[in-house]
Amino acid sequence: MALIRFLRDTLSRRRELPLPRTQSEINRVIEAHLGGDPHAFGRIVARYQSRLINFVYRMTGDRDRAEELVQDTFLRVHRHLHRFDRERNFSTWIYTIAANLARNELRRRNASPFIPTDPKPWLPSSEQDAPELEDPGHRPDMDFDREEVAETVRQTVKHLSPDHREVFVLRELEGKSYEEIAEIVSTSVGTVKSRLSRARHHFAELILRRLR
Amino acid sequence: MTCSDFRRNYSAYRDEHDPGLAAAMDDHLELCASCAAFDQAFRDGVEALRGASVAPSEAFGPRLEERLATKDPVPEPFPPRLPPAMTGLGAVLLLALAGLALRGLFVAPAPAAAEPPPLVIARAHLIPGIPFVIFDQP
Numbered sequence: 001m002a003l004i005r006f007l008r009d010t011l012s013r014r015r016e017l018p019l020p021r022t023q024s025e026i027n028r029v030i031e032a033h034l035g036g037d038p039h040a041f042g043r044i045v046a047r048y049q050s051r052l053i054n055f056v057y058r059m060t061g062d063r064d065r066a067e068e069l070v071q072d073t074f075l076r077v078h079r080h081l082h083r084f085d086r087e088r089n090f091s092t093w094i095y096t097i098a099a100n101l102a103r104n105e106l107r108r109r110n111a112s113p114f115i116p117t118d119p120k121p122w123l124p125s126s127e128q129d130a131p132e133l134e135d136p137g138h139r140p141d142m143d144f145d146r147e148e149v150a151e152t153v154r155q156t157v158k159h160l161s162p163d164h165r166e167v168f169v170l171r172e173l174e175g176k177s178y179e180e181i182a183e184i185v186s187t188s189v190g191t192v193k194s195r196l197s198r199a200r201h202h203f204a205e206l207i208l209r210r211l212r
Numbered sequence: 213m214t215c216s217d218f219r220r221n222y223s224a225y226r227d228e229h230d231p232g233l234a235a236a237m238d239d240h241l242e243l244c245a246s247c248a249a250f251d252q253a254f255r256d257g258v259e260a261l262r263g264a265s266v267a268p269s270e271a272f273g274p275r276l277e278e279r280l281a282t283k284d285p286v287p288e289p290f291p292p293r294l295p296p297a298m299t300g301l302g303a304v305l306l307l308a309l310a311g312l313a314l315r316g317l318f319v320a321p322a323p324a325a326a327e328p329p330p331l332v333i334a335r336a337h338l339i340p341g342i343p344f345v346i347f348d349q350p
Contacts, residue, residue: 045276053272054265063266071276078280150264153257172258197223204222204254 019047026090034082041081045074048091051174052098058169059102060109061158069105073098089180096184099166106162156206164199167192172200213240218247226254 020026020043033040052073057066076097077084084093157165166185170176181196182189218240224230225237241248 041280045273049268049272050265053268057266058261067269067272067275071272071279074276075279149256149260153260153264156257157261173261193223200223200226200254201219203257204250207253207257208250 019043021047023089023091027086030081030084030086030090041078044077048094049074052094055095055169055174056098056102058157058173059099059162059165060105061154065105066102069101070098072101092176092180092183095170095174095176095180096186099170099184103162103166152210153207156203156210159206160199160202164195164202167195168199168203171196213237215240215244215247218244219250222251222254 020029026044026047029040029043033044049070052070053063053066056069056073057063060066060069073094077094084090157168160168163185167181170181170184171178176184178189178192178196181192185192213236218237221233221237224233228234241251
């Protein structure tokens with residue numbers, strides 16, 4: 001019950017507390033959590049939840065499953081945080097956990113082709129969450145174009161192989177360095193460079209073909 | 213710079229680590245409509261992906277609180293993937309073992325070493341009288 005209370009308090013106080021950005025700030029939050037601060041873990045969740053959900057969603061193409069996998073990620077982090085080596089980069093660590101879970105999901109899906117993927121269209125969050133208000137400058141044709149492009153791009157990413165999709169998303173959308181990506185996907189920097197180069201070419205060629 | 217050079221260096225160009233390369237690539241883009249379309253398609257695609265991000269659902273926070281509070285067991289992952297070098301080494305060892313096993317099945321065992329012939333030593337006969345010794349033929 002105390003845990004529920006601290007998370008609820010934390011989420012309500014999220015606006016008051018600045019989220020940890022740098023590695024030293026994150027280390028301070030980790031120390032606070034290990035020292036018994038009931039609000040600290042909620043700050044880690046608030047810092048990473050959106051980024052991880054988008055990363056796993058782009059990997060798996062299933063929004064609901066992505067949320068579950070990110071929850072699994074936070075449960076693992078919560079359980080093993082005392083073992084985290086604070087000399088390492090926390091962001092790389094948490095992305096590694098999420099990437100492993102996403103990869104397992106894709107492997108499981110390959111093993112069981114009857115597991116369905118997300119049937120919902122992949123719309124921008126602003127369009128999914130926004131209340132339906134009348135906007136005098138609103139142009140439905142522009143919305144259609146944007147949705148169409150978003151759907152086209154989503155389909156294009158799905159056509160990349162999982163290995164290529166992973167490095168592409170980590171580099172182009174998450175802004176990770178080659179070294180960080182190599183650590184996250186457990187491979188060498190050279191392999192990351194080669195996969196990324198192929199992924200970029202494939203992506204551009206597919207987009208060109210689809211948008212023509 | 214040719215179109216082939218442009219495509220080969222495109223990933224490095226995207227990373228913006230080499231100003232010299234970037235200048236040469238920019239020059240090529242001004243002259244080549246095909247590579248300019250390739251580059252524009254890539255940038256538009258990435259931009260669209262960035263804009264199509266999703267926010268956590270309303271249920272995400274409460275569900276996570278619940279799972280943390282109940283210590284919901286986390287499904288164990290598959291065993292971690294080995295690095296390619298280790299996988300290759302494992303495959304080589306496996307093949308070597310299989311080869312040895314097959315060799316054992318199909319190659320006839322070497323014949324057992326033949327027993328050495330008995331050592332025959334001529335026996336001496338002492339003939340009384342004349343001091344003369346003869347030997348039996350082996």
